[in-house]
Amino acid sequence: MRSLEHPEPEEMTLDAVLSALADPVRLTIVRQLADGHDDQACIAFELPVSKSTSTHHFRVLREAGVISQHYRGTAILNGLRSDALNQRFPGLLDAILAAR
Amino acid sequence: MRSLEHPEPEEMTLDAVLSALADPVRLTIVRQLADGHDDQACIAFELPVSKSTSTHHFRVLREAGVISQHYRGTAILNGLRSDALNQRFPGLLDAILAAR
Numbered sequence A, B: 001m002r003s004l005e006h007p008e009p010e011e012m013t014l015d016a017v018l019s020a021l022a023d024p025v026r027l028t029i030v031r032q033l034a035d036g037h038d039d040q041a042c043i044a045f046e047l048p049v050s051k052s053t054s055t056h057h058f059r060v061l062r063e064a065g066v067i068s069q070h071y072r073g074t075a076i077l078n079g080l081r082s083d084a085l086n087q088r089f090p091g092l093l094d095a096i097l098a099a100r
Helices: A014-021 A024-035 A051-064 A082-088 A092-098 B014-021 B024-035 B051-064 B082-088 B092-098
Strands: A067-072 A075-080 B067-072 B075-080
Touching: A014 A024, A014 A051, A014 B014, A014 B024, A024 A051, A024 A067, A024 A075, A024 A092, A024 B014, A051 A067, A082 A092, A092 B092, B014 B024, B014 B051, B024 B051, B024 B067, B024 B075, B024 B092, B051 B067, B082 B092
Parallel strands: none
Antiparallel strands: A067 A075, B067 B075
């Protein structure tokens, strides 16, 4: 089974996390993950972009450390890395999720 | 006296604020403003970029609502808009300033 790379909390940088979150499509993904359960397939997100653009957005979030991605068969399941984010940047995720 | 435009708190968007903060030079400016007093001239910041690039970074921060900029003679004085940020996005600035 292929696996995808995820930064450890101490490897996450504030630049990368803020850059990852500074996009309306990626904020939509993060909010949907925060509102629902984990392990949502990419296909479960209704995003106003093409599949390849959507794949790019998920990858940016994963490489910054914001979400986890794991293969299940041919699907990729996504989860919010709340614990890692709260450990590395306390209060940041809550402040962003509270913003409307 | 010329004056520069600043968004009202309700006009600020999370995208723009996060984009403005998602840059190491701009985070340096914000941290220096948070650590020191307000009304620091652009020339008081030791930034590893050219003057024109530095001017660009200050403008991005102002247009997002993160800093204020006001002319005093030919100098531009900068201040952190902590109150506006805390009103519009509670907890966000504190979480970002606490991150290292």
